[in-house]
Amino acid sequence: MARLKAVFRCQECGHEEPKWAGQCASCGAWNTLVEEAVEVRSASPASSGARAPKPLTDFSSPAVPLSDVSGAEEKRLPVGLAEFDRLLGGGLVAGQVLLLAGPPGIGKSTLMLQIAQRLAAQGGGKVLYVTGEESPAQVSGRAKRLSVDGKSILLMAETDLAKIVAAVEEHAPTVIVLDSIQTVYHPELSGGPGTVGQVRVCAAELLRAAKRRGAVLFLLGHVTKDGGVAGPKVLEHLVDTVLQFDTERSGVLRILRADKNRFGPAHELGLFQMDERGLSGVADAASYFIEDPGAVTPGRAVSVALEGSRPILAEVQALVTPTRYPLPRRMATGLDLNRVLVLLAALEKHLHVRLETRDVYVSVAGGLRLRDP
Numbered sequence: 001m002a003r004l005k006a007v008f009r010c011q012e013c014g015h016e017e018p019k020w021a022g023q024c025a026s027c028g029a030w031n032t033l034v035e036e037a038v039e040v041r042s043a044s045p046a047s048s049g050a051r052a053p054k055p056l057t058d059f060s061s062p063a064v065p066l067s068d069v070s071g072a073e074e075k076r077l078p079v080g081l082a083e084f085d086r087l088l089g090g091g092l093v094a095g096q097v098l099l100l101a102g103p104p105g106i107g108k109s110t111l112m113l114q115i116a117q118r119l120a121a122q123g124g125g126k127v128l129y130v131t132g133e134e135s136p137a138q139v140s141g142r143a144k145r146l147s148v149d150g151k152s153i154l155l156m157a158e159t160d161l162a163k164i165v166a167a168v169e170e171h172a173p174t175v176i177v178l179d180s181i182q183t184v185y186h187p188e189l190s191g192g193p194g195t196v197g198q199v200r201v202c203a204a205e206l207l208r209a210a211k212r213r214g215a216v217l218f219l220l221g222h223v224t225k226d227g228g229v230a231g232p233k234v235l236e237h238l239v240d241t242v243l244q245f246d247t248e249r250s251g252v253l254r255i256l257r258a259d260k261n262r263f264g265p266a267h268e269l270g271l272f273q274m275d276e277r278g279l280s281g282v283a284d285a286a287s288y289f290i291e292d293p294g295a296v297t298p299g300r301a302v303s304v305a306l307e308g309s310r311p312i313l314a315e316v317q318a319l320v321t322p323t324r325y326p327l328p329r330r331m332a333t334g335l336d337l338n339r340v341l342v343l344l345a346a347l348e349k350h351l352h353v354r355l356e357t358r359d360v361y362v363s364v365a366g367g368l369r370l371r372d373p
Contacts, residue, residue, distance in 0.1 A: 008033040014196040014232050027233075039190045053188035053201065056165045059208035074263070077216070080118035083272060083281035084111075086310075087256060088241070089264020092119075094214040096263060097207050099181075099236065101221040101229045102245030107254055107272075107279055108220050109134070111245070112177050113148050114278050115218075120152035125174030127152060128167060132159040132183030132193075146278045159193060161186045161202050168209050176210060180220040182230060199231040203238050236260065248367035253288055254279060255368075258308075267371065268308035286313040289366040305370045315365035323359045334364030336371075 008017045010033055015026035023030050076091035085091050102108050116127040131139055136157050143150055154171055158164055161184050168176060178184065182194040184202045191197050203219065210217035219239065222230040227246070229236055236242050242260040247253065256270040271282040282288070290302060290313060300317045316335075323329065332340040340362050347353045364370055 004037045004039060006035055007038055009036050009196055011196055011231070012233060014200070014234075034195075036191050036195055053186055055208065056162060056205055059212055077119070077122075079115050080122070081114070081279075081281060082283075083256070083270035084115070087243075087258050087268045087270040089261065089268075092216050093240075093263045094216065095211050096241065097210055097217045097219065097239045098241040098243060099219045099221055099229065099239040100243045100245060101223050103223055103227075103247075106245050106247060107274055108245055109139075109179055110142065110146065110274070110278050111272075112179065112218060112220065113139075113143055113146055116153050116175065116177060117143075117146075117148040117150075119175050121149070125152075126154055126171055127175040127177065128154045128156065128171060128173035129177045129179070130156045130158055130164055130167075131179050132157070133180060145276070159183050159185060161205055165205065165209050168213070168215070172213060173215060175216045175218070176206070177218045178206065178220065180222060181206075181235070182222050194231075196232045200234055203235050207238055248288075253282060253285070253366075265308060269310055269312075289313065289364075289368050290315045291365050300365075307371065312368075312370075314368055314370060317363050317365055319361040320355070321359050321361075323357060328356065329359040329361075331360070332362045334367065334369050335362055 008020050009015070010017075010024040010027060010029065012029040012032045013024065013027040015024055017025070017033060020033055020035070022033075024032055074093055076089075076093065078085050078091040079088075100108055100112070112129070116129055120127050129139070134157075136155050139155055140150070143153075154167075154173065156164070156167055158167070164178070164184065181199060181203055184206075185191075185193040185198050186201050186205070189198060189201055206217060206219070209215075221235070223244075224230050227244075229242070229244075236259075239260075240262040241258065241264075244257045244259055246255050246257070248255060252273060254272040254274060256272065258264070258266055258268045260266055261268070271285050272279040273282050299319055300315055303314055303316050305312050305314050330337065330341060330344070340360075344355055344360060348355055
């Protein structure tokens, strides 16, 4: 007879503690221990609730010499969205697993519907769209607003992992979209959807199902209050590509970054704008990040930043004011503060500009965060 026991599990690394603590003893993260109920079986240690469930998909092969393995030619499948294709290095690859994370309402589901529509229109096979957060009527209503033809898109509202894997076996889609990984649960695993154990096991099971058939798998994920991907860190290690969807300060542009990409360049950036027709790529970003380009104002300069392989014109604004405090303030928005401190030190050393009695505030216009070193 199984009984329930309360444990506190770190949402970053999965470490368990019998009682709550402010900092995880394993990974050192703060405020990540969450209470969970797990099953404890008294029959034997092997039958305890902590054991991993049996895999639903066979993903094993015998050991053979590497020279005997025939590697398939890497063929790219363009989506049709220029910004998205450039971000991935030319398009999707068969068997690629992508994790798309972003805050609520940013446009993840809209982007996935547009990608599913374009892939289905190209004759790339069936697209299985699994929703765990919305009803089929909600997804259908969004598709109609976006003028998405859903004849080749199979819609399924399900959170049971076993039923999702069975649908993949039955329909053999070439593209699978799961919205979102935090809503799916394994029926043989204790803990609710979204817990570290459930996310880890469900993601690994879906990865095996997709890799076995050479299907492209999109996993939509949530983000934490700090902007990182919610769930265990192993989720980012499992997938081939990690995409971060965010917005700049005014909320006009959507910024898509590739933090990891096994099939193309990493740290690429794509710009999109949202309107009644959905998301569309932005080719010229200068009009969004440069305020009044014809005006000449002290304290502002236009710089060229390289985000991945894309040059972006950005306006850098600076304000220097006297201070009455012994330690002047240094603040940077959109730039690395340490790099700003190095630049200020260079100004004092080579141009003999006295800044030890002045506060310095540096910002990038438009809310853009530059990573150009």
